[in-house]
């Protein structure tokens with residue numbers, strides 16, 4: 001479903017933490033309309049690469065381009081304002097707030113210094129209702145988010161990300177720890193966002209069945225280095241990927 005225009009590009013990104021090279025000279029490219037997967041063993045540098053792309057970390061070397069613009073070292077909130085929205089590996093819902101209020105808060109503006117709370121507009125309320133209905137959470141809207149199941153919290157987080165009307169959505173292990181039926185649901189929602197709302201998706205995932213089924217293209221990292229890229233089929237048959245996972 002890709003239209004071709006490059007949305008995200010990294011040019012030789014390296015990120016060091018002291019003596020550790022977490023991301024080592026990595027080039028990746030995500031094109032408009034794609035669902036791109038990012039895989040690799042634990043500690044491969046996947047989340048760190050995401051952090052460099054979204055501006056929550058500054059790369060030690062290399063550049064990040066968003067729609068052709070050099071956004072290296074832009075603060076996260078500024079990149080987010082351009083439509084690049086990110087979901088975290090560990091859920092970040094406000095557990096003491098209701099589900100509906102979580103949705104409405106995510107419509108507020110994050111200036112990077114503070115979150116500017118304002119009374120939600122009727123458009124935001126309408127959108128929150130529409131999304132919660134779509135996600136099957138509207139009936140639970142007055143429940144504190146902390147009382148939801150883990151899988152429901154992941155769905156809520158997805159809804160919160162959609163409240164920002166993303167152009168590109170980065171998801172860090174969206175399927176992590178959720179049960180098989182919710183996994184199917186989530187895959188459907190991700191596909192819908194991609195096909196119906198034209199959201200370009202870049203996702204880290206450990207669940208191989210999930211990432212192979214949902215992705216158009218996949219990058220594989222190991223020890224910070226890009227070891228392979230290709231279609232799911234190519235990646236599944238790539239020797240260096242097999243080696244990385246089997247520790248050969």
Ligand code: ADP
Nearest residue numbers: 017020022040041042043044045046047048049
């Ligand atoms: P992945 O997401 O692929 O599991 P990460 O990007 O989280 O891997 O981590 C890559 C490597 O960088 C790991 O060795 C990790 O311990 C290290 N690392 C990640 N973040 C930091 C940090 N803020 N400070 C120091 N080391 C870090």
Ligand code: MG
Nearest residue numbers: 046047048089
């Ligand atoms: Mg990670």
